[in-house]
Amino acid sequence: MKYTLANPTLDTQIVEIKRKIRLSMNGIVSGQMVQNGIIYKKNFGVSIPRIKEIASLYTPNHDLAQRLWDLQIRETMILATLLEPKASFDIRVASEMVGSFQQLEIAEQASMNLFSKVNESVVISKEWVQSKEEWIQITGFMVAARIYDLLTKADIEFIIQEALKATDTDNFHLYKAVGLCLSRFCRKDTETSAYILKEIEAISQTTSKGQSYISNEVKQEILFLNNL
Secondary structure, rough: OOOOOOOHHHHHHHHHHHHHHOOOOOHHHHHHHHHHHOOOOOOOOOOHHHHHHHHHHOOHHHEEEEEEHOOOOOHHHHHHHHHHOOOOOOOOHHHHHHOOOOOHHHHHHHHHOOOOOOOOOHHHHHHHHOOOOOOHHHHHHHHHHOOOOOHHHHHHHHHHHHHHHHHOOOHHHHHHHHHHHHHHHHHOOOHHHHHHHEEEEOOOOOOOOOHHHHHHHHHHHHHHHHHH
């Protein structure tokens, strides 16, 4: 069991945030998520723009973010990714967070709002794409996709090789993340784009659903870039 020290200020903020969430709840959206198999401990169906609006009312604070995360409510978890201070973020906290992922939405929001914006984002992406834990690997490729412009040539080649190893999977979330990552890498430069296209030729004629998806995503991205 995780214990937190009493803090009247943070306790008051948590109560305020919960009240704002309840006032913004959308039962229809929440119900649709459940029907689509997106299950949270608790989900109020609040829109992402509204969650961001609530976050804007508070100063980023690690203790506040961690308390919100520990509630394991959809909205408070997303708020935690927005309110965690980026400059002082500890990679050990990132590892604890990603280890509890069970929903693609949270992986996407954490990658976009937090992991891709911290000082150790390159380290995080390179470590996580090698993981044997699927949610960690999925998030690693999502982070890499968002920071492709920060990666060196060696970083890019390393992650591409890890991506190729992960292509033969029937995990929809994993092959979608790999497809996104390789497609974004094509935006780096024409040399990278050509390298990726050459590397995926071996899987372009496969009957594997994951490999077929990834190959098509990359080719569509290259076609789009060439038509700009």
